Amino acid sequence: MSMLKTDKLSKVFGGLRAVSNFTIDIQPGELVGLIGPNGAGKTTAFNLLTGVYEPTDGTIEFDDKSVVGLKPYQITQRGIARTFQNIRLFADLSVLDNVKIAYHFHVKYGLLESVFRIGRYYPEEAEITAKAVEFLKIFNLEDKKDEIAKNLPYGEQRRLExxxxxxxxxxxxxxDEPAAGMNPQETHELMEMIRWIxxxxxxxxxxxEHDMSLVMGxxxxxxxxxxGQIIASGTPAEIKSNPRVIEAYLGEEVN
Incomplete structure (x- = not known):
């Protein structure tokens, strides 16, 4: 069973076809890259997969169920999460609060319990705080939990996102371009972190990702x-030696 499958997915803005016949099939546990030149439609494809845009044509299935027409928060609840090319943290909130917000997709207390802080509110909030702190420990951010997110160095903001x-x-x-703005050492650390997570x-x-060393690695x-169209797919070795890819994107074979 596929984890994510799209078939002839397309998005048209006015007369511009930003994505056309986008068909991919990703199996559970895979680590798959999507590359292409600037303006190729990569972020538009991500926006379609996460409900930011609704497709003009085509299908998107996640865990064998269609997610077309769902809102972004509904798709997140189904089990798809994303980061962004330009970091989108809650810049003026603390590091801890940025992580706690993600857990609120799973809270069980109701609106009245939240407003009046009764019933399940305090026990659940205590549990969410504890889980968020554990997450920050995993990413070596526990000692920054009370800092304002926008004050973190760039690499730590990426880790927080x-x-x-x-x-x-x-x-x-x-x-979405997790290595954007990183130096080679930070990119190498990111590669190890992606494998680890x-x-x-x-x-x-x-x-x-635009950084070919990360993608190929x-x-x-x-x-x-x-x-806007898939022109090739395969292993890193196959992509590096594909003449159409070299012509369209890489310019020369990546070593």
Whole structure:
């Protein structure tokens, strides 16, 4: 059974076809890359998968159930979480509160219990706080829990965004250019972290990335998008030697 499957997925903005016949099939536990030149439609594809945009045509199935027409929060509740190319933390909230927010997809107390702080409110909030602190420990951010998110160094903000996504307890994690703005050492550390979180949290991962050393180093399979269409798919070795990919995107073979 596929974890994520799309068939002839398309999105048209006015007369512009940003994504066309986008068809992918990702199995549980895979780590898959999606690459392509700037403007190829990669982030549009992610926005379709997460309910930010509704498809013009085509289907999206997650765990064999359609997610077309669902709101982003409903898709998150189903088990898909994402990060963004441009970090989207709650910049003026604490590091701890940024992670706690993700857990509130799973709270059981009701609106009245929340407003009047009665019943299940305090026990659940205490449990959420404890879980959030444990998550921060995993990502070496526990000592920063009371800091305001926007005051963290860039690399730590990236780690916090990934921690928040994982706190939503996804089955599938979508990473949108996680190495953007990182130096080579930070990128190497990120590569190790991606491998580790897949194993630690039993995740399936789909990532968009321009850094070819990261993509080729961490992904098992790669899809290549150009002008909104998939032009190739295969292992890193197959993608590196694909003439159409070299022409459309890489320019030269990646070593």
């Amino acid at each position: 990934i921690a928040r996504a994982l706190a939503a307890q996804p089955k599938l994690l979508l990473l 897949r194993q630690r949290f039993d995740l399936t991962i789909l990532l968009i 961490v992904c098992e399979r790669i899809y290549v998008l150009d002008y």
